Amino acid sequence: MREQINAALKQSTLDKNKRKVSTLRLINAAILDRDIAARGAGRDPVSDEDILEILTKMIRQRLESAKTYEEGNRLDLAEQELEEIAIIKAFLPAQLDEDEVRSACADLVKETNAKGLRDIGRCMQTLKSRYQGRMDFGKASTVVKGLLS
CATH class of the missing domain: 1.10.10 (Arc Repressor Mutant, subunit A)
Known part of the structure; x- marks a missing residue:
């Protein structure tokens, strides 16, 4: 998964897609934070399952933020959060209905x-x-x- 994220980051940088670049950098930062915590505890770097967990948590956080922004009548910020969710979801496997x-x-x-x-x-x-x-x-x-x- 790391390779997929980094490849998407490179392509987004070439495409000059600022929203996608910033979101992918946030994903990499979250993964790196978890790697550092694991290293400090003497464990291996995070696995793909851990990355899925990180991505799921990031989506949940953005949904909560989008809801808060909508309640505060900040639709521009809510839309930004929803765009980030779409970018993150691209790395998750298909959801069960x-x-x-x-x-x-x-x-x-x-x-x-x-x-x-x-x-x-x-x-x-x-x-x-x-x-x-x-x-x-x-x-x-x-x-x-x-x-x-």
Whole structure:
């Protein structure tokens, strides 16, 4: 993934696409921060799964910012955040739709033999390991709660 991001950064620089260049630099900075933290703790540099987690977090932050800007009637800033989200999403795998999320949750509940609400954490942990970057875990949590209650 690092190579993809760096190649996109080079191309964006050549294309003089300022928004994309700045967003890709922010992504690289977030990855580098995580690498430095891992190195300080004696771990390996971040993996592709960690990068997916970073990108997902960046999207979530931008959605919150865009909502705040819209409430504050700063539509120009909200639009900027949405443009950054589109750039970041280009590096994520295809997202599962609602039916696929429901199906995956139902299969997992059967597979893990989950019985009650106390098993939600175990189910969500398994979903996160299998579908990192491909599923909205907030929605998935709601589906799992519905299945287990």
